Amino acid sequence: MDYFIIVVTTAAGLYFHWWLFRRIRQWSDRDLALSFAEGDERKRQYMLEQLARARGEGIKRRELPAWLEQVAAQYPGSRA
Template identity: 55%
Template sequence: MDYFIITVVTLAGLVFHAWLFVRFRRWADRDLALSLAGNDPKKREWALQRLAAAKGARVKRKDLQIWLEREMGRYDAE
């Protein structure tokens, strides 16, 4: 019975750790997009849409900032 409790608690801890890791990454990506957009509400909304598009296009995380900066440049050109 002791091994069962230890296994369940360990697995629950690992799952919780993974969930937190994913949440922190999402928050960091969202903060990146919003920081690049500045204080303009329309640009912030557009930046979040572009972030969703980047996730849909499966942009690698290491390339995300460059991709978002390029998209922000497109917004400024419009």
């Protein structure tokens, strides 16, 4: 019974750490996308849509900042 408890708590701990790691990555990606919105509510929504598009297209995380910057520059009415 002791081994069962150890295995279950270890598995639960590993799962929790994996889940937390994934959430933090999602939050940081979202914050990155919103940082390009510059306080504009419509651009904020646009950038969140583009982040979803990047996830759908399989853009790698190391390429994501440059990709989001390029997409933000293509936003209608951008100052770039």
